[in-house]
Amino acid sequence: xxxxxAITLFGSVALIFFIGLTxxxxxxxxxxxxQDYYLGSRSLGGFVLAMTMTATYGSASxxxxxxxxxxxxxxxxxxxxxxxxxxxxxxxxxxxKKFAIVTRQYKATTLIDFLKERYQSKxxxxxxAISIVVFLFSAMAAQWIGGGRxxxxxxxxxxxxALFIFVVTVLIxxxxxxxRAVTLTDAIQGSIMxxxxxxxxxxxxxxxxxISEIMADLQAENPNLITPFGSDGSLTAPYVSSYWVxxxxxxxxxxxxxxxxxxxxxxxxxxxxxxxxxxxVGVIMLNMHLIGVFARPILPGIEVGDRxxxxxxxxxxxxxLAGIVLAAPLAAIMSTVDSLLLIVSSTIVKDVYMNYIKPxxxxxxxxxxxxxxxxxxxxxxxxxxxxxxxxxxWLNLFAIGGLEAVFIWPIVxxxxxxxxxxxxxxxxxxxxxxxxxxxxxxxxxPLGMHAVVTSILLAFAAYVSFSWGMGLxxxxx
Amino acid sequence: MITIHERGGYTLNxxxxxxxDFRFKIANREALLGIGLVLxxxxxxxxxxxxxxxKDPSEYTYVFGLPAWFFYSCLxxxxxxxxxxxxxxxxxxxxxxxDEEEYxxx
Numbered sequence: 001x002x003x004x005x006a007i008t009l010f011g012s013v014a015l016i017f018f019i020g021l022t023x024x025x026x027x028x029x030x031x032x033x034x035q036d037y038y039l040g041s042r043s044l045g046g047f048v049l050a051m052t053m054t055a056t057y058g059s060a061s062x063x064x065x066x067x068x069x070x071x072x073x074x075x076x077x078x079x080x081x082x083x084x085x086x087x088x089x090x091x092x093x094x095x096x097k098k099f100a101i102v103t104r105q106y107k108a109t110t111l112i113d114f115l116k117e118r119y120q121s122k123x124x125x126x127x128x129a130i131s132i133v134v135f136l137f138s139a140m141a142a143q144w145i146g147g148g149r150x151x152x153x154x155x156x157x158x159x160x161x162a163l164f165i166f167v168v169t170v171l172i173x174x175x176x177x178x179x180r181a182v183t184l185t186d187a188i189q190g191s192i193m194x195x196x197x198x199x200x201x202x203x204x205x206x207x208x209x210x211i212s213e214i215m216a217d218l219q220a221e222n223p224n225l226i227t228p229f230g231s232d233g234s235l236t237a238p239y240v241s242s243y244w245v246x247x248x249x250x251x252x253x254x255x256x257x258x259x260x261x262x263x264x265x266x267x268x269x270x271x272x273x274x275x276x277x278x279x280x281v282g283v284i285m286l287n288m289h290l291i292g293v294f295a296r297p298i299l300p301g302i303e304v305g306d307r308x309x310x311x312x313x314x315x316x317x318x319x320x321l322a323g324i325v326l327a328a329p330l331a332a333i334m335s336t337v338d339s340l341l342l343i344v345s346s347t348i349v350k351d352v353y354m355n356y357i358k359p360x361x362x363x364x365x366x367x368x369x370x371x372x373x374x375x376x377x378x379x380x381x382x383x384x385x386x387x388x389x390x391x392x393x394w395l396n397l398f399a400i401g402g403l404e405a406v407f408i409w410p411i412v413x414x415x416x417x418x419x420x421x422x423x424x425x426x427x428x429x430x431x432x433x434x435x436x437x438x439x440x441x442x443x444x445x446p447l448g449m450h451a452v453v454t455s456i457l458l459a460f461a462a463y464v465s466f467s468w469g470m471g472l473x474x475x476x477x
Numbered sequence: 478m479i480t481i482h483e484r485g486g487y488t489l490n491x492x493x494x495x496x497x498d499f500r501f502k503i504a505n506r507e508a509l510l511g512i513g514l515v516l517x518x519x520x521x522x523x524x525x526x527x528x529x530x531x532k533d534p535s536e537y538t539y540v541f542g543l544p545a546w547f548f549y550s551c552l553x554x555x556x557x558x559x560x561x562x563x564x565x566x567x568x569x570x571x572x573x574x575x576d577e578e579e580y581x582x583x
Contacts, residue, residue: 089558098508101573211542226537228530228531266575267572267575
């Protein structure tokens with residue numbers, strides 16, 4: 001076990017959480033508990049907004065899995081990953097002001113609130129709640145596995161104890177802190193990621209003898225590593241381009257991202273977030289994945305992709321610094337988990353319990369239930385992650401694309417097309433999810449692209465045709 | 478359409494009301510700018526990556542040690558987009574108020 005690295009790693013994480021909790025304590029009185037716990041009373045400033053978007057989106061897949069894949073695929077995978085720079089500006093520009101204005105008018109605090117007021121349909125609410133709980137729950141379990149593995153490979157603890165440490169910290173934090181604490185730590189975590197990956201990249205370049213040297217080594221090993229096509233030439237242009245939809249523009253439809261687009265204070269913070277967000281996402285994505293590629297000549301023969309980040313950090317940095325830098329991926333996973341946990345809990349408490357079971361619950365009761373559900377969910381996910389059932393792993397593969405196929409048109413068309421109605425939204429959600437699951441299972445790359453592209457197109461057709469067809473009938477009545 | 482959205486959905490679903498709210502005009506224009514930026518970003522990314530990177534690796538030219546396709550498409554691409562977003566936001570994005578009373582006063 002590497003004590004020095006472990007101490008600085010846990011030290012940094014503890015410090016981040018301490019700051020988040022202290023800062024969130026101050027302002028919880030007086031405002032609606034719902035608005036505050038789940039939305040931070042819509043008070044995010046520009047820097048915090050940009051960082052929380054980045055940290056929420058940059059999950060275990062980008063920070064642990066991503067560099068591992070880049071290690072195996074070469075520069076082609078970095079090319080694929082920079083498509084995510086679009087999330088830095090596109091998401092906020094599309095949802096942007098309209099979402100902020102409309103959700104304030106609706107007094108909506110969750111994505112489902114918005115859909116409920118916009119479409120006035122129980123079916124839409126129910127379909128949304130089910131998609132969110134099922135997909136995000138499994139996405140969460142996958143993140144926890146990633147977090148456990150990172151602590152495991154750094155400290156040498158068993159996987160179960162590593163996972164336990166990870167889960168307890170996250171749970172204490174989310175249960176008591178709520179949205180504001182989560183976004184505040186996101187801001188710190190985003191900054192660590194930004195600086196940490198930069199430090200690690202520079203150290204890796206020095207250890208590899210300069211960029212030209214590294215490129216020559218890579219070319220000597222396998223020339224494909226420095227082409228856009230991946231180590232065996234299988235990353236085709238249409239396939240890589242389709243990631244512009246999956247991890248670029250489609251991200252507008254992820255509930256954990258959408259909720260952030262309604263939580264900012266004013267347009268000044270919104271404009272600032274656009275400028276900061278683009279550069280931060282771009283730099284982090286480039287750094288993380290370049291580290292993976294550059295690590296290859298320095299540490300050849302790493303078999304498990306997930307171990308590339310921890311191993312290269314311990315190789316090229318002094319242990320104490322490696323601990324701090326690795327706090328970045330750990331922080332990324334934690335903040336993703338934090339926000340997923342909050343979304344799932346708000347879906348259950350707010351969108352289902354308060355809408356349909358007990359609308360007149362007192363503030364105290366709601367508060368107790370919110371915290372209780374959040375904690376309960378956490379424990380449940382822990383049990384899943386200790387011994388992950390196959391179903392969870394399978395569902396997680398569908399999580400991001402599935403959510404995008406379900407929500408993209410009900411959100412975007414709901415905002416920008418007056419004639420869109422509940423028939424269109426329902427049809428679009430059902431067509432989106434069913435076509436996505438069918439494509440993924442039986443025909444994963446239609447037209448050489450990721451299945452999400454086709455499903456989103458089909459969902460669009462369903463939204464428009466059903467809104468038109470059924471909408472006319474309603475007007476006649 | 479107003480028949481099915483009598484509650485809540487008023488502003489969005491009533492065509493006239495949403496035309497009157499000048500903030501929606503601004504929001505729509507800014508969303509279009511977002512689409513424009515992402516299209517530009519995609520073309521830049523695609524043209525350099527596959528235009529310069531499509532040939533045999535032995536014929537690659539290098540910029541700062543990196544293959545030219547990668548340098549222009551990814552590295553320069555991120556820098557160009559950051560600068561462009563900065564410029565577009567500063568130049569074309571308008572501050573509006575989210576405060577309902579304040580807005581009605583205007």
